[in-house]
Amino acid sequence: MLCPPGWRALPWATLLLLLSLQPQVSYTWCSEEDLRSDQQQGSNPELSAAVRLALAMFNQQSKEENVYRLERILNFQLKTVESPGRVLSTQLLLRRTVCRKSERNTDSCPFYPSLEPRSTFNCSFTIRSQHQEAQLSILRKTCSIVHPSQ
Incomplete structure (x- = not known):
């Protein structure tokens, strides 16, 4: 391979230079379960309103200083x-x-x-909905701690 004087480079160095010019792309991964959960909540305003009510009630009744948020x-x-x-x-x-309350x-x-004890809860809510999401009331709530090993 003939190169003009002063332009000599090792083939691997040229290749390394070319490869370093590739755009760096990062992808966000989410499971199909997470995707379905987001789609369900977004496509059903009644479900979204019920989840907001349940979360507000949980945070209000919680003795913790920190706020809890929906994971899934x-x-x-x-x-x-x-x-x-x-x-x-x-x-x-x-x-x-x-975040604090x-x-x-x-x-x-x-x-x-960290997933320390009492940082994650599995809660079941039964909510009555009247007139779409205009009137919601919680009929029943049960929560249990999810231990880090689960």
Whole structure:
């Protein structure tokens, strides 16, 4: 290979230079379960309103200083009942954030870094919905601690 004087380079050095010019791309991975959970919540305003109510009630009743946020919707079922309205049963995974309850905007708070005891709860809520999401009331709530080994 003939090169003009002063332009000599080792082939591997040229290759290394060319490869370093490749754009660096990073991809965000989420499971299909996370994707379905986000799609379900976004496409169903009644479910979104019920989740907001359940989360607000959990944070209000919690004796913790930190705010809990929804990590994942594990399950939900919507049933039409005889009286006007419907009953929504949902199972939510709630996780502690680094934000305190006294802070104003806690919707995008990052999760607490470690999975220590009492940082994650599996909660089941039964919520009555009347007139779409205009009137929601919590009929039943049960929560259990998710231990880090689970």
